[in-house]
Amino acid sequence: MTLIELPEGTPDRFQPPVSPAAEPFWEATRERRLVLQWCPACERAIHFPREACPTCLGADLELRPAAGTGTVYAVTTIPKAGNAGMRGARALPGGPGRPARGRAAAHQRARR
Numbered sequence: 477m478t479l480i481e482l483p484e485g486t487p488d489r490f491q492p493p494v495s496p497a498a499e500p501f502w503e504a505t506r507e508r509r510l511v512l513q514w515c516p517a518c519e520r521a522i523h524f525p526r527e528a529c530p531t532c533l534g535a536d537l538e539l540r541p542a543a544g545t546g547t548v549y550a551v552t553t554i555p556k557a558g559n560a561g562m563r564g565a566r567a568l569p570g571g572p573g574r575p576a577r578g579r580a581a582a583h584q585r586a587r588r
């Protein structure tokens with residue numbers, strides 16, 4: 477996997493607020509891994525991470541690695557970074573309705 481280095485002098489990127497339920501997800505992203513919170517009771521993926529499943533309200537949730545496949549449903553191209561910390565970020569391959577591959581998959585299928 478190729479990592480893109482930020483241009484010299486670029487400020488640190490904006491960090492989202494992290495809840496206790498979301499901390500393991502964000503920790504995995506810092507390790508360049510994509511994981512999804514999963515509810516074993518109803519066999520559904522959950523994103524964004526929460527304290528309980530929004531479908532069955534189950535609280536016994538786990539993290540599973542994303543398969544790395546999915547479909548991109550929407551794409552936005554911003555020619556100039558509105559946030560200086562986003563300068564140098566790369567776009568996802570593919571486009572709306574086209575399959576995404578590898579770690580760049582933007583939408584993980586909710587059901588297997």
